[in-house]
Amino acid sequence: MFGKDKEKNIVDIAKDFEVSSPTPEPDSGDYRPPVAADSSVPEVTHIKDALASLLENVETKDTYVEFNLPSMGKFYKGYDKETIGVRPLKFSDEKRIQQSAVGDRALDALNAVLASCLRGPNFMELTIPDKLYALYRLRQISYGSTYSFPQKCESCKKENEINYELSSMKVDYLEGSPEELLTVVLPDSKKTAVVKSLRVKDEDKMTSMKDVIQTLPDWIERIEEHKDPNIISLFVEGTTVRDVAALRKAIYSPPYGMDSEYNFFCQDCGTKNEMNIGINANFFFTS
Numbered sequence: 001m002f003g004k005d006k007e008k009n010i011v012d013i014a015k016d017f018e019v020s021s022p023t024p025e026p027d028s029g030d031y032r033p034p035v036a037a038d039s040s041v042p043e044v045t046h047i048k049d050a051l052a053s054l055l056e057n058v059e060t061k062d063t064y065v066e067f068n069l070p071s072m073g074k075f076y077k078g079y080d081k082e083t084i085g086v087r088p089l090k091f092s093d094e095k096r097i098q099q100s101a102v103g104d105r106a107l108d109a110l111n112a113v114l115a116s117c118l119r120g121p122n123f124m125e126l127t128i129p130d131k132l133y134a135l136y137r138l139r140q141i142s143y144g145s146t147y148s149f150p151q152k153c154e155s156c157k158k159e160n161e162i163n164y165e166l167s168s169m170k171v172d173y174l175e176g177s178p179e180e181l182l183t184v185v186l187p188d189s190k191k192t193a194v195v196k197s198l199r200v201k202d203e204d205k206m207t208s209m210k211d212v213i214q215t216l217p218d219w220i221e222r223i224e225e226h227k228d229p230n231i232i233s234l235f236v237e238g239t240t241v242r243d244v245a246a247l248r249k250a251i252y253s254p255p256y257g258m259d260s261e262y263n264f265f266c267q268d269c270g271t272k273n274e275m276n277i278g279i280n281a282n283f284f285f286t287s
Contacts, residue, residue, distance in 0.1 A: 064087045065086050065087070066085055067083060067134075068082055068171075069082060069083060070129050070133050070173055070258070071129065071130050071256060076122070085119030086117060086134060088117075089113070089138065089142040093116070094284060094285070107203060111200065114134060114135060114138065124200050124201040127198065128198045128199070128200070128203075129254060129257030133257060136169060136258055136279075137166075139166060139283055142284070143284075143285075146163055146164070146165060147164045148163050148164075149161075151275060154271065154273050155266065156268055156269040156271065158266055158269065160264065162262075164277055169277070170259040172255060172256050173256060182194055182197060182221070184247065186242075186243040186246050186247070188239065188242050188243050189240070191224050193247060194221040194222050195219055195220050195247065195250045196219045198219065198251065198252070205218070212248075212252070216244070216251070217229065220232050223235050260276045260277040261274065262275055262276065
């Protein structure tokens with residue numbers, strides 16, 4: 001449509017227009033003073049008033065809904081509440097998620113939108129189970145409880161339409177103290193380990209299974225009385241796979257948060273299928 005001009009910016013196009021436009025002779029008598037700006041252009045306040053009127057029924061939806069955190073807020077120093085506030089997504093939020101759904105910055109974009117929709121502890125300090133819980137609740141209050149998506153049967157490969165109710169998803173709440181949760185007695189070495197709680201700020205160190213394996217010693221606070229990272233790393237290398245499995249479970253699978261496991265029977269062959277309700281770009285889109 002624009003030919004070569006499509007590579008020009010608006011300044012270049014404006015200069016070309018100036019050059020190509022005839023300049024009236026000063027004494028030709030055809031010169032006319034510039035026309036005054038159209039006074040009918042609405043004022044900024046007029047636009048604001050119009051938008052306020054148009055969005056009057058939407059503003060009430062921009063409120064925060066309080067939900068009990070799976071951790072009950074026990075991991076956040078100075079935060080004396082068990083709840084977190086979540087507001088529904090706006091269209092501008094949805095666009096940000098969809099536009100960054102693929103690529104290295106997808107997680108950053110999703111976190112930025114989620115952080116703007118939450119009212120509670122420092123977002124980067126949220127534990128991973130609490131963050132995932134907030135994501136599910138954000139989807140629920142933004143689009144409704146029913147989450148519809150296609151899923152193939154593992155047996156016959158027939159595509160099934162799943163209609164999952166997010167409001168019915170089971171939540172396991174933290175019982176006891178964080179100290180008790182993060183302390184584990186290893187089955188073979190019989191040594192006591194204290195591990196760290198993974199936070200949103202740690203996510204960039206867990207982007208692949210290789211990262212999970214290599215960074216395991218980083219999430220161990222101490223083994224017995226030993227806090228030296230070198231001793232901890234060498235212990236992990238030298239102990240049994242059962243000990244390491246116990247450490248992984250304590251770090252990556254704490255016993256609180258949303259239970260995303262779901263079973264369905266194939267509509268075609270009747271086979272029982274087991275799956276997890278995952279989060280992807282389509283999760284934040286109208287079903």
